[in-house]
Amino acid sequence: MHVLCGSGSNCLSSLGQREKALAAIDEATDLYRTLAETRPDAFLPDLAMSLSNQSAYLSSLGQREKALAAIDEAVQIRRTLTETHPDAFLPDLASSLNNQSNCLSDLGQREEALAAIDEAVQIRRTLTETRPDAFLPNLASSLNNQSNCLSKLGQREKALAAIDEAVQIRRTLTETRPDAFLPNLASSLNNQSNCLSSLGQREEALAAIDEAVQIRRTLAETHPDTFLPNLARTRAVRGMILLQTGNAVEAAFSLLESLKVAVEAELEELIPPVAGLLREAYQHNPESVARVRLEITEHDLPGWVTDI
Template identity: 30%
Template sequence: MPWRDRRSRPARETAEQAVGASRTLAGADPATGEPWLAAALDCLAHHLGRLDASADETRALRELAGLYARLAESRPDAYEPHLAAALDDLAFCLWRDGAHREALEAGKQSVVAYRRAAARDAQAYEPELARMLANLSVRRRDSDSPEAAVAHGREALAITRRLAESAWAAFQPLTADRLRILGRALRRAGDDAGALACFEEAETVLRELMGDGAGESYEAALAATLSALADNLRSMAEVHLTAGRADEAVSALRGLFALTRRADGSDVHASCVTAFARARAQAPDEVGRAWQRAMGKPFPSFVYRAPPA
């Protein structure tokens, strides 16, 4: 049995006992017992998550969110932040389990609750509001509303930029993450140029952070950003080619070619090879002339650079 399960199973049993005792107290004295029941349910949901008991975890979080909603009616300052956090956890579980519509609704409610909490105490809850907006952007991107995903992404990024002004070390890495989230939402909404600006800025932010001596900490984020940037440029080149805009297609191809000279990922190089091959096959004369005008040299016949071993 894994170490985590050996520790979590007895913890679950203890948490379930605490929930049972708190239910009894809440039935006899709601004012005293319901806050204890909420704390016990929160603890139980945590241990159920560690045990991958998905259905039980979701059930506990549903009850917890409902309980915090009731408590927040009379004491919003004390319980609304807990309600927002419970709804956020519930949204995660529902999305994981495939209940996407319910997950989106829980996420929206969490944003509303965090927004009210942040209005009372911005320093404490604006970071959480930005995080939940970013989560909601990701979930809405591929579901009900790409435009809403863009709006959530923009707000999450704006809050994070503002927070980074006074706490750069804590929030500048999150700025890069939220630039990437917004970029993907913009792509899904059909704004490739806006997405390109986000991915390029995210790369700049990450390289600056890596230049401060924390290179390994941001390697994965940089790789994800460069991959998204390459795919965006490849898509832009294809769209311009299809529309007969050779000069614009070459601009995207030039960006992709330059990217392969500063990126080692095989997916980046594959995007470059694919884009150049399609351009050569689809409009060789127009692209060749546009490349010659822009670069003063013939369209390259070979663009792949093998990553270092």
């Protein structure tokens, strides 16, 4: 019965029924906790897995403090398990540390988030030395998150070094398995571009974001529902970088295409920043931006752009 609860929560989550998924994983967690009280050797690993899933569902529902409490417990259990069986449980500990870092970052606990992801990177780097095929993708994922944590703390050079390594790993992985790893490469290139831009290396930033746009455009041609939102976000970054280089016209092309997808796909978090960047582009070059809008949409610019 307890196994069915866990798998049921995954099915519900895949159908977007997050509250029901959380209820199912809550039940599974309670069952595993009870079983672990009498047979810890057999059921503590299952309890840690359920806590990790519980944390993910809580996080997706915006219950950040509860998500952190769940993943903290999972980390504690898995850390204990690695003391006696490191080969078996170190990969799981690294996974939980990665998720713990995300939870801490969501709550603004940036130093703690960095400490957790640093440990995850260290573990996964060690694991790749003996089993690179199995653990290189996970190392790249943690390096990506490590770069984000470092950026939030203003450690820009270290953030760039981490994301450079993630890009290098993912570029290698795409050579043999492009279908599996091209989306991840685009994500890291997007982050690499942000790091380069923050350091004033705008030509390099533009090259990275152009490659990310190209990858996501190709992916969106065959799977638009999955990849168009990411393409819109990447085109927004490209527009921002172009604005920084003074190219308001090219920036307007990217921003208008990003805004169109953002509105159609109801990407509410993306619309305000893209709209703000479009206003900035209009300030730099009103006539050209208006012409770009007319060319793309056959409509004049709306008042919220021109009424500054």
